[in-house]
Amino acid sequence: CSHCSEIEASKYLENANHALTQWTNRVIHANWNWLTNLTNENIEKKIAINLEFSKFLKSMWEETVKYPWTTYKNPDIKRQFKLMSVLGTDALPEDKLKKLEETISAMESLYGRATIPEYGDNNSNRTLSLEPDINDILDKSTDVNELKHVWVQWREATGKKVRPMYAEYVKLSNEAARLNNYTDTAEFWIRGYDVDDFRPRMERLWNQIKPLYLQIHAYVRRKLRELYGDSMITRRGPIPAHLLGDMWAQSWERLDDFTRPYPTIDDVNPTAAMINQNYTPKKMFKVAEEFFTSLNLSAMPQTFWEKSILEKPNGRDLVCHASAWDFYDSNDFRIKQCTSVNFMDFITAHHEMGHVQYFLQYKDQPFIYREGANEGFHEAIGDTIALSVSTPKHLHKIGLLPKTSRTYEADINYLYKIGLDKIAFLPFGYLMDLWRWNVFKGITTEDQYNCDWWKLKYSYQGIEPPVTRTEKDFDPGSKYHIVGNVPYIRYFVSFIVQFQFHQALCEKAGQFDPKNPASKPLHECDIYQSTNAGNAFKDMLKLGSSKPWFDAMELLTGQREMDAGPLLNYFNPLYEWLKNENKRTGEHIGWETNKKICL
Ligand SMILES: C=C(C[SeH])C(=O)N1CCC[C@H]1C(=O)O
Numbered sequence: 001c002s003h004c005s006e007i008e009a010s011k012y013l014e015n016a017n018h019a020l021t022q023w024t025n026r027v028i029h030a031n032w033n034w035l036t037n038l039t040n041e042n043i044e045k046k047i048a049i050n051l052e053f054s055k056f057l058k059s060m061w062e063e064t065v066k067y068p069w070t071t072y073k074n075p076d077i078k079r080q081f082k083l084m085s086v087l088g089t090d091a092l093p094e095d096k097l098k099k100l101e102e103t104i105s106a107m108e109s110l111y112g113r114a115t116i117p118e119y120g121d122n123n124s125n126r127t128l129s130l131e132p133d134i135n136d137i138l139d140k141s142t143d144v145n146e147l148k149h150v151w152v153q154w155r156e157a158t159g160k161k162v163r164p165m166y167a168e169y170v171k172l173s174n175e176a177a178r179l180n181n182y183t184d185t186a187e188f189w190i191r192g193y194d195v196d197d198f199r200p201r202m203e204r205l206w207n208q209i210k211p212l213y214l215q216i217h218a219y220v221r222r223k224l225r226e227l228y229g230d231s232m233i234t235r236r237g238p239i240p241a242h243l244l245g246d247m248w249a250q251s252w253e254r255l256d257d258f259t260r261p262y263p264t265i266d267d268v269n270p271t272a273a274m275i276n277q278n279y280t281p282k283k284m285f286k287v288a289e290e291f292f293t294s295l296n297l298s299a300m301p302q303t304f305w306e307k308s309i310l311e312k313p314n315g316r317d318l319v320c321h322a323s324a325w326d327f328y329d330s331n332d333f334r335i336k337q338c339t340s341v342n343f344m345d346f347i348t349a350h351h352e353m354g355h356v357q358y359f360l361q362y363k364d365q366p367f368i369y370r371e372g373a374n375e376g377f378h379e380a381i382g383d384t385i386a387l388s389v390s391t392p393k394h395l396h397k398i399g400l401l402p403k404t405s406r407t408y409e410a411d412i413n414y415l416y417k418i419g420l421d422k423i424a425f426l427p428f429g430y431l432m433d434l435w436r437w438n439v440f441k442g443i444t445t446e447d448q449y450n451c452d453w454w455k456l457k458y459s460y461q462g463i464e465p466p467v468t469r470t471e472k473d474f475d476p477g478s479k480y481h482i483v484g485n486v487p488y489i490r491y492f493v494s495f496i497v498q499f500q501f502h503q504a505l506c507e508k509a510g511q512f513d514p515k516n517p518a519s520k521p522l523h524e525c526d527i528y529q530s531t532n533a534g535n536a537f538k539d540m541l542k543l544g545s546s547k548p549w550f551d552a553m554e555l556l557t558g559q560r561e562m563d564a565g566p567l568l569n570y571f572n573p574l575y576e577w578l579k580n581e582n583k584r585t586g587e588h589i590g591w592e593t594n595k596k597i598c599l
């Protein structure tokens, strides 16, 4: 009401937050039922309840914006009104919202169901799913034709098929953004980072990191050339995308065991030990949980173990892409992950459990504050923990590595393995939304969707497709987050801030000294069982989005900015080693080509 006092307004907020938790709980159940069982009945139910929910949200929003909240004094009341005054895609008229929901669900359904024919001319009609079949091939195969097959066929089965739907999705999404007084979806998506020069800031962070990326790119290109021959990989050209061990070349850790700097040193890959010790997916999550409780953080509630899906279920179609779920009743939290027993999935389990830990820590906040301080924070919690878990010291402590040698060579091998994940990811984590921002802004028009994508993949990642691409293809649509309408710059932000968090937690755990960084190398830090570190983490996590993310970050790290310094400090020994090694072998730093990548 337009003349309401702050007292009346705070009463209104209490009721609004309560109503939102009730409603959202129902909507999340419908979304869970759909994504874990892609039936027509479930899609109907999901869309129906989302449309009902949007009616409720619209009517509540009309009430909310009547309050003169910008005139109020109490910062908390003002913040709640500010967050509650954003309606989002529910601002669309019902018929357009329905069309948008249907389009996204259709793209997700196609992605979730996608399979490809098996490689080879044998007329077996066996088909392969991304998880685990295709990922296992990307992990183990060095047959360049098999790798090309899965790379091309996955794009035939996903991107090419969703291309006709994507332009419609863009149009409706932009319409919704404009109804929220944003110029386009790109601006709407980055509003939570609370700075008006967010995109230039991301470009600056990338330019700080690029020299490190160029070095690991040059080294990996050489090791792949040694393996596949220089007919496949030239000294100065981009790296063929299908040889990097990942469907999108976004992280290269699967290359570790045959490209690492000192091959004779023991392998830091606990997969064999996990298998020998009869690890199950559940055991992987139990071990992950024990790390969190060792820090005096929360255990998973009983419902988590009852209702999560930790293995790919038989006999039904679902979206296997890992995700964590808050049912907003302060009790029901789940993970959906088609887990294989291997080290990569063990690390992903920590990533997903980091989301649930955040849900648990802010579960008593008002509904509107039950989010990450910004979206990048939510992606960084589990990864920060995983930076400790991955250390040879920790893996040895939990019996997943026989022994560890603390030599310079072992250190470089370890930093390289982490670098194949974290450094290789950064250009991909950045370009995903560089492309989408350009699409939402009309800079990339529909007739150049795919070739603009490949301009970015070439320019930032220094990779090329195994076969020339055209505008009949739609390679962005081969990635879950594109079809699932999930923004991606959150992961680029996460890969920066997780090193700020790790450095701060290691300080609290007495395992890093900022005045003498070399005395206790950051990459050896393992905060396991440090309640000092855990309590500091908890204080930040409990805030949810009740404070601007600068305040949340400052509480833990003393900084109020995203800063690539801790990441560069962490990888510095590797950077020096790569520069020397690339100089020794005369590698060309960077890439060039006169090939037509996309027509
Ligand atoms: C594990 C998740 C679920 Se939030 C994920 O999507 N990640 C985690 C790393 C980057 C990104 C990806 O897989 O593309």
Ligand SMILES: [Zn+2]
Binding pocket: 351, 352, 355, 378, 379
């Ligand atoms: Zn995540």
